[in-house]
Amino acid sequence: MSDLPVKSDVVGQHLLSISDLTIDALIEHLEVAEAFCEVERRSVRKVPTLKGKVVASLFFEESTRTRLSFETAAKRLSADVLSLAVASSSVKKGESLRDTVETIEAMGIDAVVIRHSSAGAPHQVARWMDRARVLNAGDGWHAHPTQALIDLFTVRQAIAAQEGRTSEGTGVSLLEGRRVLIIGDIRHSRVARSQIDAYVLAGADVSICAPGTLLPTGPADWPVTVVEDLDAALAEADIVSVLRMQEERGSGSFVPSLAEFTATYGMTDRRAALLRGDALITHPGPMVRGVEISSMVADDDRCLVRRQVSNGVPVRMAALFLALSTPEEGIRG
């Protein structure tokens, strides 16, 4: 792999929220991820880019795919990975978050990938770090920036494929002006918040649709349109983001029953039939088939769920690479 140009204002930064990114930084993440897709196709799927760097993954909240995806990404870049098992750690013994992360930094780590059930925890950790970069792998209801980058990356690839071209080097041009419709539990969704920031930054028009109890507070202050007629909005949408009902965050009590939610806001077979033939569906996973998405829709060709998962690795490689690079360094392939 040849050296990539790297803009100085997008490297060496924490990745806490999409709202911190400039459009240049957003595009840089997408383009660097394209370059790392090539590594995925090699026989030895590993590059020495982050050799000697140590990445700690601190998951204070359960996760399967995000953790595996980040750790795989770090290993493909030849970083050493330290994984804190919270369940058996000093956190369980009452150690404060600050002491935990300061202890880990004292071991000489270069990056912390953190997931936490509390919004803002990665921002606080970033303030407490002297030199390590912090990558947010999901904080409470607040943000999940790499998931939004994956969604944009995957959608960009799918649109390019529909147009019979490569997505590499297209920036956000394939996303500009697209109609994005986000459906479901937006109130409790960090994915929705990061998607809104990312799609709006990329120039798309974002609409949201949810029962009143699952809409964000004060939606008029958000850069989105709230739509009430879901069927009409589906017929016009280019991209539909279906969110998981977050029962672990209590979203179950915000609707009378999951069956009623499915009937009124679920991506059922009937609703999928309203979509245009070239519309795309994303879901951050894990899907709850039969609740927010029907099994048939989940397996529909227009549904990008599996590609989102496989794109997780190159996008997180890009995020780690950009966070750990300095302006003087390029990618050494």
Next chain:
Amino acid sequence: MVENLIVRGGTVVRSSEVVSADVAIVDGRILEVGSQIAAPTGAIELDATGCLVGPGLVDLHTHLREPGGEEAETVETGCRAGALGGYSAVVAMPNTIPAIDSAAVVAQVIALGQAAAIDVAVAGAITVGRAGQILSPMAEMASLGVTIFTDDGNGVQDAGLMLRAMQYARGLGVTLAEHCEDESLAGSGCMNAGSLASRLGLPGRSGLSEEIMVARDLALAEATGCSLHLLHLSTARSLELCLAAKAKGIDVTFEVTPHHLHLPEELCASYDPVFKVHPPLRTKADIDALVAALIAGQIDAVATDHAPHPAQAKDRPFDQAAPGMLGLEHAAALTWEALGAEGDGRMLFEVLSRRPARIARLTEASERRGGQSAHGGELMAGEDANLCIFDPSRRPIVDPAALASRSRNTPYAGRTLTGGIRHTIVRGELIVRESEAQR
């Protein structure tokens, strides 16, 4: 140690007049107030040039944390912080461990207060253990001079129980003070509810949760005739409800805090728990309404809700961190600033001393409260010598490391204040001299 003192060259601020005068203090009392008066024998001369000389400040809302929370604050350290802030008396809130819900704990805190730099009045809990279930023995505590009862930290959630508490309190001639937040609405919220909280992914604590309890308690006070004080009101609508109730003749007073007069909810976007407090920091529109009411003289008291927390209670994720912030050491400057840093000082001492002293019934000395002196006076000869000497020209910069409190959770770190306390005199003792605590 009580010495003879003379305060020279200041502007003495009374309720009805402001005069350039010296104040002579002998044996713990004001001997004479007048122009160029003779110094008492051996008196320490205190320069008050350019300063406002008023009654010692009275805080209706101080968490001294003792007993049980000594890592955050003790009566001694909290009172030193109060003295540095110009206070001669504070009302200690009862959310200690154990709660102040019996004569035994009241007596313990009064005894601790007797050894402290300033007078400590004690508020008792309305319900046993502040648990909101059973009325506490208010009569037993009232016999030790307790005049204010509150479950502060939480409101009394059950309207039926609050009605009964008011009926009982009215017969005792004491005041109930309410922390107005309906928990069914406030829930686990940790900042002001609204689009900002929603963007930040933080659960909200709505103004509605406060206003609904304000409205409820005003209706209960009207029905019972009980004297009601509403703690730390934070929204424009709470203010509106209270002013309407007062106009109707309901026996209600209310306080606002310096932080609700100054700090907007936007500070929470840093996710720094130093800005987490209950009720939460509100919108600029709420701040503007409270400040306008303060300037118009409609606010009964500015009270600090001084809430010390050790670092480990604040070095936590925002939603898990303890709510509350320090207040005593900087309240006078912040109130002066909210008043526009102008005027003759009368409103400053109204809201920080005279009105709160009346609400807490500290205007007379009390043997029952362990020989506490009279506060919120007019600086007339014969009064107990409790004085606050405030210098509007000072521009101190807040340094958390330099605070007298055991805790460091001030939201004003690095801020340049408008004005500062130069001297504090309590019961004739010079406890703060040139902004330095003397004990």
